[in-house]
Amino acid sequence: MAGGRALDSPIVSHPVLGLLPADMNAAFPAAADRIRVERAALGAGAIEALVVSDPSIRDRLGDDGLRLLLRDTEIYLERVARAVASGDPGQLGEWADWVVPVYRRRKVPLDDLIGLGEATREVLAGMLQPEELAAADAAITAATAVLRWHRRIAGDARRRNRYLDAIYRGA
Numbered sequence: 780m781a782g783g784r785a786l787d788s789p790i791v792s793h794p795v796l797g798l799l800p801a802d803m804n805a806a807f808p809a810a811a812d813r814i815r816v817e818r819a820a821l822g823a824g825a826i827e828a829l830v831v832s833d834p835s836i837r838d839r840l841g842d843d844g845l846r847l848l849l850r851d852t853e854i855y856l857e858r859v860a861r862a863v864a865s866g867d868p869g870q871l872g873e874w875a876d877w878v879v880p881v882y883r884r885r886k887v888p889l890d891d892l893i894g895l896g897e898a899t900r901e902v903l904a905g906m907l908q909p910e911e912l913a914a915a916d917a918a919i920t921a922a923t924a925v926l927r928w929h930r931r932i933a934g935d936a937r938r939r940n941r942y943l944d945a946i947y948r949g950a
Contacts, residue, residue, distance in 0.1 A: 806866030810911040814860040821902050822852035828898035836891060844887065852895065862918035863911060872921035879929045889930040896923050
């Protein structure tokens, strides 16, 4: 026990607190390397799957927004790779907590990021072994939980019912 926690419990490393950094060889480092090598193709596949599942995203975000989302998908996949390598789903959940203000400023609904996670899960299913995929699924689930928690806070640019919106505006 260190500080009241078991050493094998999922803790976020923090050098100021003296916690150990995440061990990037603890789970599936070879799978993480495959994700990193194929990051650009996986990101493009995830964006395509997201657009197929929700065609309105192309209209809402436009070409520039989709390009930014594609760029951010590479960072997302890097965090997935870290989670797969270390076996710590908190790696991706931590990233999800950090990016909420960025996407709010861009007026991107957090539902779109949740959809991106599901699309990434589909794309990864084709390249990872079942036990490696389980680690990636746990990380994506952790990020989805964080994004759903933040989605409840006012200010999320989620789609609203147009009739209710008209009533609230007094039209």
